[in-house]
Amino acid sequence: MATKVKLESPGSIWKLLVSVGDRVSAGDTLFIMEIMKMEVPHTAPVDGTIAAIHIAEGDEGLEEDMLAIEIEP
Amino acid sequence: MTWEKEVEELSQKRALAQAQGGEEGVRRQHAKGLLTIRERIDAILDNDSFQELGATAGDATRDEEGRLVDFKPANFILGFGKIDGRRCIVGGEDFTLGGGSPNAAGLRKSVYTEELACTYKLPLVRLHQGAGGSVAGAGGSASGAAPKTVGNPVNAVPRFKSVAQAMASVPVASAALGAVAGLPAARLVASHFSVMTENAQILIAGPAVVQRALHERTDKEDLGGPAVHAKNGVIDNLVEDEAAAFEAIRRFLSYLPANVWELPPSIASDDPSERRAEELISIVPKNRRQIYDMRRVIGLVLDRGSFFEMGRLYGRGTITGLARLAGRPVGVLANDCRQMAGSMTDAGARKTRRFIELCDTFHLPIVSLLDEPGFMIGPAAEKAGTIRFGTAAVMAAATSVVPWATVIVRTAHGVAEAAHYGPDGFLLAWPSAKVGAIPVEGGVAAAFGRQIAAAEDPDAERERLERAMLARQSIEPRAESFSVHELIDPRDTRPILCDWIERVEPLLTHLLGPTSFSFRP
Numbered sequence: 229m230a231t232k233v234k235l236e237s238p239g240s241i242w243k244l245l246v247s248v249g250d251r252v253s254a255g256d257t258l259f260i261m262e263i264m265k266m267e268v269p270h271t272a273p274v275d276g277t278i279a280a281i282h283i284a285e286g287d288e289g290l291e292e293d294m295l296a297i298e299i300e301p
Numbered sequence: 302m303t304w305e306k307e308v309e310e311l312s313q314k315r316a317l318a319q320a321q322g323g324e325e326g327v328r329r330q331h332a333k334g335l336l337t338i339r340e341r342i343d344a345i346l347d348n349d350s351f352q353e354l355g356a357t358a359g360d361a362t363r364d365e366e367g368r369l370v371d372f373k374p375a376n377f378i379l380g381f382g383k384i385d386g387r388r389c390i391v392g393g394e395d396f397t398l399g400g401g402s403p404n405a406a407g408l409r410k411s412v413y414t415e416e417l418a419c420t421y422k423l424p425l426v427r428l429h430q431g432a433g434g435s436v437a438g439a440g441g442s443a444s445g446a447a448p449k450t451v452g453n454p455v456n457a458v459p460r461f462k463s464v465a466q467a468m469a470s471v472p473v474a475s476a477a478l479g480a481v482a483g484l485p486a487a488r489l490v491a492s493h494f495s496v497m498t499e500n501a502q503i504l505i506a507g508p509a510v511v512q513r514a515l516h517e518r519t520d521k522e523d524l525g526g527p528a529v530h531a532k533n534g535v536i537d538n539l540v541e542d543e544a545a546a547f548e549a550i551r552r553f554l555s556y557l558p559a560n561v562w563e564l565p566p567s568i569a570s571d572d573p574s575e576r577r578a579e580e581l582i583s584i585v586p587k588n589r590r591q592i593y594d595m596r597r598v599i600g601l602v603l604d605r606g607s608f609f610e611m612g613r614l615y616g617r618g619t620i621t622g623l624a625r626l627a628g629r630p631v632g633v634l635a636n637d638c639r640q641m642a643g644s645m646t647d648a649g650a651r652k653t654r655r656f657i658e659l660c661d662t663f664h665l666p667i668v669s670l671l672d673e674p675g676f677m678i679g680p681a682a683e684k685a686g687t688i689r690f691g692t693a694a695v696m697a698a699a700t701s702v703v704p705w706a707t708v709i710v711r712t713a714h715g716v717a718e719a720a721h722y723g724p725d726g727f728l729l730a731w732p733s734a735k736v737g738a739i740p741v742e743g744g745v746a747a748a749f750g751r752q753i754a755a756a757e758d759p760d761a762e763r764e765r766l767e768r769a770m771l772a773r774q775s776i777e778p779r780a781e782s783f784s785v786h787e788l789i790d791p792r793d794t795r796p797i798l799c800d801w802i803e804r805v806e807p808l809l810t811h812l813l814g815p816t817s818f819s820f821r822p
Contacts, residue, residue, distance in 0.1 A: 237617075237641055238681075264642035264674065265742060267590045 230298040231274050239263035240288040246297070250278045258297050259283065276301050310369050314357040318374035322397025330397050334500065335479055336543055338378045338393045341428045345547040346382035346391060353380035354417070358406040373398065375406035376431075379414055381423075384551050387559065387566075389424040390417050394431030396479060401431020403484075412460055415467035422560040424472040426550055427492070432507075433483020464491045469819040472557040472663065474550040477501040477536065478543055480521055490535060490822045493659050494553040494611060496546045497536040502526050534615045534648045552609050556623040556630040557663050561815050565665055567806075570628035572605040574799035581791035585711055585733040592638045595620060598670060598710065599633055602795045608633065611656070616649030618642070618677070621656040626668065627799040629806060632660035634721060635670035638711070645717040646677040650690035653720050655820075657697040662820050664809050667723060668798060669707040674740050675715025694720040702812055704805035706798055709734040709776065709785070727801050728785045729794070734776035736784075741770045 242262040246252060252272045261268045276299040283296045321327055321337055330337050336344065342351055359374040376398035382391045392414040394401035403411055418425035467473055468491060475492040482504040489495055489503060497503065504525040511519055523529075531539040540546050558565045578601035584593050599608050603624040610622035617640035624633045634656060636643030645653065660667050676682065676691045698720045705723030709730040713721070714737060722728070730736075738744065745753075745766045756762035780788035789797060 236639070263640075264644060265590060265740070266592055266638055266642045268592060268639055 230279050230300050231276065232295055233258060233270060233273065233297040233299065235261065235283075235290055235292055235294045235296055236268065236270065237261070237263050238292050239268070239290060241283045241285055241290070242267060244281070244283065244285045246278050246281070248278050248281055252276060252278060252299065270296065272299060274299060274301070311357060313369055314359070314361070314372050314374075317372040318356055318359065321374065321395055322376075322399075326397030333479070335396075335430070337397055338395045338428065338430075341393060341478065341543065341547070342378060342380075342382065342391055344544065345426065345428070345550060346384060347386065350383035351380055351391070352382065353378065355379060355406070355410050358410060360404060360406065373404065375410050376401060376404050377407040377411040377414075379410045379417070381421075384424075384426070384554055387424075387554070388421075389426055389554070389559075390414065390421065391426045391428070393428035394485060396430045401485065402433065402435050403431075412463070415463040418467050418471050418473070419463060422471060422562065424474070424554055424557065424559055425467055426554075427473070427475040427488060429475060429477055429481045429485045429489050430479030430501075431481065431485045433485065461487075461491075464488060465819055465821075468493065468821075469561070469662070469815055471560045472554060474553050476543075476546045476550060477503050478546060480504065480507075482507055482525075486525075492822070493557075493662075493820065494538075494550070495536045496538045496540055496549045497527060497530060498543055498546050499527055499539070499541055503530050503535060531614045532648075534612065534651055537611045539614055553611070553623070556609065556625070556665070561662060561664070562813055564809055564813070565630040565663060567630070568625070568628045570604050570625060572607075574627050575796050577792040577796065578602075579792060581794060584791070585731065587733075589711075589735070594639075595635050595637050595643075595670060595672065595710070599624070599635060602670070602798065603631075603633065603668070604628065612652045616646055616652040618644045618646060619649035619652055621652055623665070624668075626802045629802050630665055631802065632656060632665045632667045633670070634667055636672040636710075638672050641677055642674045643672050643712075644674050644677040645687075645691055645694065645720065646682065647685040647687040647690045650676070650687065650694040650717075650720075653694040654690070654697045655822075657694070657701055657720075658816075658818070658820050661697075661702050661816050661818075664703055664812050666704040666706070666802060666805055666809070667701070669705060669721045669723075669726075671707055671709045671713050671718070671721045672711040673714065673718050673721055674712050676717045691717055691720070698723055700724075702816065704801075704808060706801050708794060708798075709736065711735065712740065714738065714740050727805075729797065730776045730780060730785045730788050731791045731794075732776065732788065733791075734788075735771070735774040736776060736779060737770075737774040741767050741774060745770055 239261045243260040246258050253275050254272055256272045257269045259270055279300040280298040362371040364370050376395040379392040473492040474494045475489045477489050477497040480502045481489055486503050502521040502525040508519050527539050530536050538549055607625040608622055612621055620635040620637050622633050676687050701723040705726035707722050707726050707728050711733050712735050749766050753759045753763045
């Protein structure tokens with residue numbers, strides 16, 4: 229069962245810091261959104277491997293709760 | 302001759318009342334993972350403190366000789382009880398009897414609840430799971446004969462008058478613990494604090510009514526589950542289960558007086574007033590684009606572990622809750638810069654207005670930790686009518702009667718900023734404070750658009766202007782101009798606020814009694 233990381237708020241993707249296949253630990257920053265001019269890091273909730281990425285740097289006008297990254301154990 | 306026979310019948314009725322909707326009804330409730338109303342009341346109150354009123358009210362059936370053959374108890378349970386040793390009124394629908402849709406005696410007990418709380422000037426706890434009126438009328442049936450007199454007398458007191466009076470005079474806390482529809486849903490939100498469990502739904506009308514009117518197929522969960530109501534402000538807090546709901550209500554009441562004529566309850570605090578958290582000197586990043594955890598600031602400044610947040614899932618840029626400062630209950634209003642930079646959305650504005658009114662009603666001083674960039678902007682915010690709700694929040698602050706201490710933590714911009722100060726408040730600022738009509742970036746873009754476009758290097762010109770304007774938003778000259786009471790070392794925030802609460806505490810006595818407005822849902 230992949231762990232799904234969703235966008236916390238509407239906004240854009242300022243920096244994407246991981247690629248498919250990367251190993252991550254809980255708490256690692258996966259990507260940073262720009263929300264109302266603020267940098268909002270989204271971190272890995274669990275240890276695992278990046279299985280899928282549904283966002284790209286520079287994406288704008290994204291909706292809250294959009295699926296961004298899937299992490300597999 | 303004695304009255305043994307009559308007393309014997311009374312015992313029978315009492316036993317039948319305790320049985321609620323009977324074995325089958327109770328089994329069905331338990332099968333859904335839910336407690337019965339009597340179990341709920343026992344769980345939320347201190348042990349053995351429930352004193353029921355109207356235990357034998359209900360609908361009795363007798364044979365030709367007048368002997369009791371059946372008894373359907375009123376499906377609303379009501380009485381006095383104690384929470385943490387303090388007396389309160391508690392009531393709730395019995396879902397095992399007619400789905401909690403009121404029977405005749407149940408309705409009488411139900412609408413008596415608020416009057417009782419007002420009469421005894423005691424906090425009111427309502428535990429809801431039930432439906433509103435039935436088309437057949439209270440206690441009626443589809444085939445039964447219509448009663449001779451229908452409707453209320455023309456001079457009847459409006460049913461919601463006592464509900465409104467209760468909200469103006471005693472703390473009201475409510476819980477949605479299953480499906481709550483119609484009248485119980487309205488009474489659920491007619492409260493100062495409401496909580497919903499993960500498997501509860503709140504509905505104006507259920508799927509059958511919706512389909513008949515709107516030709517839309519829905520279910521209770523889609524219509525009124527937590528995914529809908531935890532984010533729109535209909536309830537304050539979402540919790541996992543009933544035990545957590547009871548704990549939340551007990552916690553909420555611990556900060557509040559029994560009524561508006563009494564002072565909020567102070568306790569001895571074991572957290573030293575002089576505690577200076579070193580972390581506060583570096584918690585706000587120097588880079589203005591970077592975020593920090595305002596809840597961490599709250600935890601470091603207020604009494605350790607005392608913060609009880611209300612409304613976390615809606616209007617998320619705004620943080621509201623109750624806490625203690627040197628043992629005294631206070632309201633805490635703050636901003637979460639992680640959420641839309643901390644800006645005030647329509648929901649955040651409603652949350653702010655209700656929160657300020659709660660503090661005014663029960664005489665809780667307000668600690669405001671300010672990092673407000675302004676009302677939320679953009680097409681969605683305009684469509685939501687943010688300016689009206691936002692201005693209502695600003696008005697609530699402008700006419701607030703309790704003492705306020707505002708700490709400008711970072712940004713303070715726009716009309717929304719005004720919702721964070723009370724009249725004659727104590728005003729502090731951290732060195733990280735930036736104050737001005739609007740945030741620099743948008744302000745420069747709006748005011749110097751032509752100048753930037755005409756420049757040889759527009760980006761460099763924009764940056765130059767932004768730097769220049771940012772310097773003007775600095776707090777130092779404002780502090781030197783006595784625009785704030787003190788510019789402080791962030792580490793001194795707690796000691797200074799603890800001194801403040803001691804200074805303002807005597808003033809609260811002079812505020813006691815009802816406010817000039819009535820708290821509205």
